[in-house]
Amino acid sequence: MNRFTGKQRLGLNLLCLLICLLHIVPFYILITTSLKALGDFSSMWVLPQQEWSFENFTVAWEQAQLGTAMFNSGFITFFSAACLILAGSLAAYPLARRQTKLNKFVYLFFIGVMIVPPLTVLVPLYQMVVDWGLLNTRAVAIFNNVAAFLSMTIFLYAGFIRSTVPKELEEAAKIDGASTMTIFFRIVFPLLKPITATVLIIACVYIWNDFQFAIFFLQEASVQTLPVAVNSFFGENSANLNLVAAASLVALLPMTLLFLFLQRFFIEGLAQGSIK
Amino acid sequence: MEKTEKYESADSGAKKNKIKSSKTSSLWIMYVPALAFVIIFIVYPFINGLRISFTDWDGFSQTRNFVGFEQYTRMLTDPTTWLVVRNTLLYGVGSTFLQMTVGLLYALLLMQSLKMRAITRTIVYMPVIISPLIMGYIWYFMFAYSNGALNDVVMLFGLDRINWLNNPSLNPFLIVLVNTYQFVGISMIVFIAGLQSVSKEYYEAARIDGASLFQQFKNITIPLLMPAITINVVLNIIGGLKLFDVIVSLTGGGPGDASQSMSTFMYSLYFDRQDAGYAATQGVLMVIIILVITLASVIYLRRKEVEA
Incomplete structure (x- = not known):
């Protein structure tokens, strides 16, 4: 239990955070991509620049x-x-x-x-x-x-x-x-x-x-x-x-x-x- | 009291006989339904597949000619076979190696009592329950050539875009990577279960004897984790050798046949190239490869377990 000092513990927690972020990236990209309209060529890393296009969901739901x-x-x-x-x-x-x-x-x-x-x-x-x-x-x-x-x-x-x-x-x-x-x-x-x-x-x-x-x-x-x-x-x-x-x-x-x-x-x- | 009387009175009577006879009866009626499923949908097609592998059947016409071992010699001299076998081994062995290494590191970290432990376990594990096909599409957005998430990062460093998915020498490795990302959670959980069963006393004794952390890891952790390692190897190798979904959604086996696994190759032989006889022959090779590799690794690892 007490194997780690406070500083080491902080380091390990930060390592966990890094792993979490790394594993979430693909899902984050999936979400930003799904919210953009067809003409929105902004980077996948940012949220929609123009407007949020929830239409994608209704179209996908019906067509697929x-x-x-x-x-x-x-x-x-x-x-x-x-x-x-x-x-x-x-x-x-x-x-x-x-x-x-x-x-x-x-x-x-x-x-x-x-x-x-x-x-x-x-x-x-x-x-x-x-x-x-x-x-x-x-x-x-x-x-x-x-x-x-x-x-x-x-x-x-x-x-x-x-x-x-x-x-x-x-x-x-x-x-x-x-x-x-x-x-x-x-x-x-x-x-x-x-x-x-x-x-x-x-x-x-x-x-x-x-x-x-x-x-x-x-x-x-x-x-x-x-x-x-x-x-x-x-x-x-x-x-x-x-x-x-x-x-x-x-x-x-x-x-x-x-x-x-x-x-x-x-x-x-x-x-x-x-x-x- | 009444019960024991009943017992004793039945001792020499017919009831005892009935018990005895039912003890030796097989009650086979109970497994007939299960047996029927397995025979109709696995064993019978399997035997049929052996027959088809000796024909030139195209998959839909009524006629098929017996051609002896022609499909087998064709398979052994077809360079695509060896490319596909190489890929399949890469998917099986490569994913296993990577998944176990990362899984063990994650397990060692997430064994510790840390604030971030629960959430990290959840996040690492979550992809396991998602359809591998859809996982492939999710990574398709990452790897896309124009406007893809990874190429944005590449360009941030002033480099040229990389054609991730159309590069035949790169994309088999990307498939391994995505497969590992998806299933590393299983390896992690199996290792955590294994680590929790290792008694703390071993480590205390080792520490008293002055063993370093690395020595403890090598001489205590690894040997005692052998059962967990066996499970992981078998699960991952079988999963990797059968890889299908991720390949379909990431590369479709392409470019050409460059990232084809045995499963996807069989699919395209049968449905796209109307070459059913040859597809069946490839199926036989796949059974042999999976059988040999699985048995070899089980035997090897069991022996290690005994030594440990």
């Missing part, structure tokens, strides 16, 4: 269809997370509790799949999606995201069940004649809340921000998610960066606000997800 995109992102994230939590926790329970040969093999299989980078299966996956008529549906984005994050979800749940959930409760319930499903949903699942929160946060951050899958499978404007919408908006307006800046700012607002309010959970959740 950010409202639709926000709904799509939310819809896909919500249902992906729900599927992940349900399918993942259900699968993890027997894999953590019943050490049969079959289960050991299945567990290793799930872990092994984690190594396959989702994008490397793009070519055959795209063909399959087209054949099944799933191109440009929100369902395909949900399926892909669930498949991509299931192994990690099972890994997290299984580790948590093994280390934290006491067996005694389940055994007592079994003696009282409860079925496995009842035991799982009534006794085990409620005890999984902490790790469910972790899964939820990881799923929300990565699936909300997903671009790799979305750009292939969600090309129509009506199903586009936020990153895809911003990407195509940039393609149409690369001559008017102010508009693109406004669209980017709006697109990153929901997650940023959520982060600022629930910061502790985000940082803990993401760190936990990576440590296990």
Whole structure:
């Protein structure tokens, strides 16, 4: 605690301030750019010289269809997370509790799949999606995201069940004649809340921000998610960066606000997800 | 009392048998849904991809011819393959190295009880939750040639504008830089967690023995941080080798193919150049590279952990 003298402490605080400023610069530039009218060629480092152009936001909102995109992102994230939590926790329970040969093999299989980078299966996956008529549906984005994050979800749940959930409760319930499903949903699942929160946060951050899958499978404007919408908006307006800046700012607002309010959970959740 | 009676009476009865039998049953029905997802959307396409890599399929027509290892020899003799592999390694290994170095320095600073600690952690961490694609656009404004934020600074010093994003020998490094900026917060948090678990007593003992700060860092901090280092290396290498979004928004893989990663190269082979068979072959190479590098680094670092 008392390792530093007052002067050293001041120096370290100033160092922190410098790091903060350095990290904020890109966001500051984003904001100044988004507020300028098309003809305003003043430096990005200064606020608008002529007048503040909030029009950029309304134009971007309408032209990039950010409202639709926000709904799509939310819809896909919500249902992906729900599927992940349900399918993942259900699968993890027997894999953590019943050490049969079959289960050991299945567990290793799930872990092994984690190594396959989702994008490397793009070519055959795209063909399959087209054949099944799933191109440009929100369902395909949900399926892909669930498949991509299931192994990690099972890994997290299984580790948590093994280390934290006491067996005694389940055994007592079994003696009282409860079925496995009842035991799982009534006794085990409620005890999984902490790790469910972790899964939820990881799923929300990565699936909300997903671009790799979305750009292939969600090309129509009506199903586009936020990153895809911003990407195509940039393609149409690369001559008017102010508009693109406004669209980017709006697109990153929901997650940023959520982060600022629930910061502790985000940082803990993401760190936990990576440590296990 | 009643409970124990129940226990004992059940001891020789059918109930005990039921418990025993359910102990050895796999309850496989519970993981069928998860298994279905993974098999349909990852394993089956993966096997299909292997098949496509032996054809000359263009990605949309009904016909495809089996061409044996032709795509593979083409891949190995294609200079673009090696450029793209080099870039991918640079994105993977370069980002990892930079992110861990900066992340560790930040962690060491933000471990101290300082007034600025909480706010600095928040600000450094915030980009982690932002879409990497949009992060690329944010930096696009910084790097823009005319009127870009960085060129304004360059001109302030009386120098000529730099063509940041169109310079093939520069822009792969800028991509590493942006990727590092975005994800250094994760490295920092993992290191802070690691540092907090190192017992203070080690340092006190070392100080009594007269060890310098650097010696303490080298002989106590680093060895005890090995688990955190392993996590960071694996996370960052996998993330870096798969890099896609930032490249799309910063350079689009250009100029030419100069900043292409394996992911973006595959995308452009399939969608822009109608070369699906070849794209699948590149996909196989990508799996092999990620597999080899990840396994090698895990094995190497685990051994270090044991030594420490």
